[in-house]
Amino acid sequence: MSIMYKSDFNKNLKVVDLVFEVVDARCPYTSRSPQVQKLIKGKESILILNKADLADPRVTRKWVKFFAARGEEAYPVNTLLREGYGAVKKILLQKAADLNKALQEKGRRKRDLRVAVLGIPNTGKSSFLNSLLGKRAVKSGDRPGITRGPQWVHLHGRISVLDTPGLMFPQLKDEEAVFRLVFTRAIDPDQQDIIHLSEKLLQFLNERYPRALTKLGLSKGQALTLESVAQVKNFLSSQGGYDLQRAAVFLFAACRKGKLGPLSLETPDDLQ
Ligand SMILES: Nc1nc2c(ncn2[C@@H]2O[C@H](COP(=O)(O)OP(=O)(O)OP(=O)(O)O)[C@@H](O)[C@H]2O)c(=O)[nH]1
Ligand SMILES: [Mg+2]
Missing domain, CATH: 3.40.50.300 (P-loop containing nucleotide triphosphate hydrolases)
Structure with a gap:
């Protein structure tokens, strides 16, 4: 500015x-x-x-x-x-x-x-x-x-x-705040971070909105990893194995657009 x-x-x-x-x-x-x-x-x-x-x-x-x-x-x-x-x-x-x-x-x-x-x-x-x-x-x-x-x-x-332009950034206090702001796309993470943050997203869904996971096509017993998302979506990497980057982008996009149902990232109880 x-x-x-x-x-x-x-x-x-x-x-x-x-x-x-x-x-x-x-x-x-x-x-x-x-x-x-x-x-x-x-x-x-x-x-x-x-x-x-x-x-x-x-x-x-x-x-x-x-x-x-x-x-x-x-x-x-x-x-x-x-x-x-x-x-x-x-x-x-x-x-x-x-x-x-x-x-x-x-x-x-x-x-x-x-x-x-x-x-x-x-x-x-x-x-x-x-x-x-x-x-x-x-x-x-x-x-x-x-x-x-x-x-x-x-x-x-x-x-x-x-x-007005969205210039007033909140303080990026901790990883939790970064996760929420990436989720809502106030900020865009780099490639490495999005993989890490999407693991956090899976954990969050598992804890608070387990039904969203079934909408993703992940069954209950399945391991909660980005790899399992890539597997379900058949996102293959050109080097062999799964394309985790693509799985992470897909996961964030699906959640953001409400494809997995309405999701709240924080509640007043989290502040206590
Ligand atoms: N689902 C949903 N999407 C919305 C709603 N309001 C805005 N959006 C979407 O959110 C995105 C951002 O909207 P903008 O109005 O450009 O946001 P902004 O705060 O002016 O963004 P900057 O000017 O870039 O800071 C757009 O893709 C909108 O369509 C809403 O109530 N529900
Ligand atoms: Mg605007």
Whole structure:
């Protein structure tokens, strides 16, 4: 990020009235960035648990309670089917009306409510914004780094929304956090790491979602290794043996897209 760009970013944020912090519903704790609260300096913010369709609904309900107990409003949404947007739009329209009333009382001119969408890469910030608007106003895509610079778009002629690039990385505290962020594709690992992390993924599925393993075609008695995945899928390496790299990529892709059912990577109980 260039210095020019950074100041541009801060300048845009300064004029914002409300912030939507978009996190991944599958790991709403790890996919939060401590930088967001620092950047917005006490401005009002609302948590959006996006990709709720990919997360375990029971666990998502626990997260909403967890945040509520800390005085934070959290709304699960599914951007692809536009589920959960009623409540979010209601808040926006109410805030826009409140702002105008306050301005009018002060004898000042009406203006748009200014809202920013912030979060780490690939949580679906741009998709969320498009869903709010009901049209494809900004570009989105299934890898990190799609949005390059801040961009304002307008909603109902009363609200301006700022899309931002996913630059605010969470601290990569431990391997568990790295695993979750690779899973949700906030970061892309190198070739060696993905093999190692997919072994972790198999372990995780075995412990928390054993039924997902049967969807993979792995039977109960089978050894839980990447090799067994390659075997089931018949991923052969040109050097002989199995293609573990391909098996690892396949495994992450299947889980990420929800092919093995909804999966939550962390629950509030994991924090204890
Ligand atoms: N299943 C599912 N996929 C979603 C949802 N929202 C977004 N996606 C997908 O997630 C990917 C990332 O979406 P973007 O909107 O580009 O994410 P972003 O946070 O703007 O990403 P950057 O700008 O790269 O930081 C895309 O492939 C979207 O289709 C959702 O609610 N459910
Ligand atoms: Mg984006």
